[in-house]
Amino acid sequence: TPSAVQKIKELLKDKPEHVGVKVGVRTRGCNGLSYTLEYTKSKGESDEEVVQDGVRVFIEKKAQLTLLGTEMDYVEDKLSSEFVFNNPNIKGTCGCGESFNI
Template sequence: MLINLALRLTSQAVSKIKELMKEKPDMLGLKIGVKTRGCNGLTYTLDYAKEKGKFDEVVEQDDVKVFIDSKAQLTLLGTEMDYIETKLASEFIFNNPNIKGTCGCGESFNV
């Protein structure tokens, strides 16, 4: 098990990623990025990854791979990725120590 300082996955996140990857056996893992959106500036993106981008950072933990887009690496440094399920929603969440503020709806953030 290799844990990367850029991103740590909770056991719930690892379980959900494994479940998702079973449905997409041709993919290598998930890719996290950030894009400009919302009232506070940035939002996370999450997609399947067919290959490692030239400058992507790879986080391997408990037999899952998560690729971090080069533009998101500094933003995600020290972040914990979790997966939660409630009666109203199920989603990946990012506990990011670099965030300076979020919008009221929680969709976007700034660092």
């Protein structure tokens, strides 16, 4: 979303050695999987690259099917701010929202 693009641009502004962010999934929590998001200095050999408005997002190979069709957003309210993944493939989430299953 435009708000996610803007936030990533802000975060990368002070990190000229990084070319974008990498999104992945890992086994964690009570429901199986959670998202990972980290700065990256290069595109991995098997990463899928998505470019939107000059922002480069790399998707780890093992996460590509899990994230197919997912929209990344950035939301802020009075108490928190975070990246949110609107994933149409999710079958269920845990009560705290930390993990999901496909």
